């Protein structure tokens with residue numbers, strides 16, 4: 623068994639059709655500690671000691687967020703800037719996160735086909751998230767391929783949310799069981815041209 627820390631970052635939860643239901647599922651999975659960053663830190667006054675203690679107490683870390691401008695919502699960047707300190711996450715003695723895993727679980731408005739060289743987003747999702755992947759590498763964490771739901775704004779009406787939530791639950795249970803799952807998507811999307819319309 624492995625403990626999993628899930629950090630949820632969504633600034634407009636009342637409008638969320640994907641991440642919020644994913645957060646609710648995560649709250650029901652034993653072994654997953656769920657933290658709502660915007661609820662805990664409405665003024666971005668992040669408690670560094672608390673966050674570092676949470677990290678130290680868990681083996682796996684998940685960031686759950688809607689993709690905003692090819693990156694995380696602002697509070698997750700603030701969290702990185704403050705919590706991943708010199709002497710804790712890197713530098714002399716900065717080995718506290720070594721061997722832990724990091725997974726980005728996200729929703730994206732764009733279709734899967736748009737996330738490739740020929741699509742209007744021009745890059746694959748994993749490529750776009752490479753600053754996070756490299757951060758994980760620098761601080762000694764095992765970076766897992768992102769778990770993404772594309773075309774998020776039409777997922778409910780197209781009946782894709784239910785199956786996604788089922789895969790999400792399986793993924794969380796596998797992580798808690800200490801398994802390295804092979805369920806992520808976002809890398810290797812088919813080459814297909816799509817334009818904004």
Ligand SMILES: Cc1cc2nc3c(=O)[nH]c(=O)nc-3n(C[C@H](O)[C@H](O)[C@H](O)COP(=O)(O)O)c2cc1C
Pocket residue numbers: 637638639640641642687688689690691692693728729730731732733774775
């Ligand atoms: C400020 C902002 C920036 C966004 N940037 C992107 C983006 O870079 N790529 C993308 O595919 N979707 C983008 N979107 C769409 C969101 O990713 C999408 O609305 C969200 O994933 C839906 O999930 P939710 O229902 O849980 O909010 C953006 C939305 C907002 C509000």
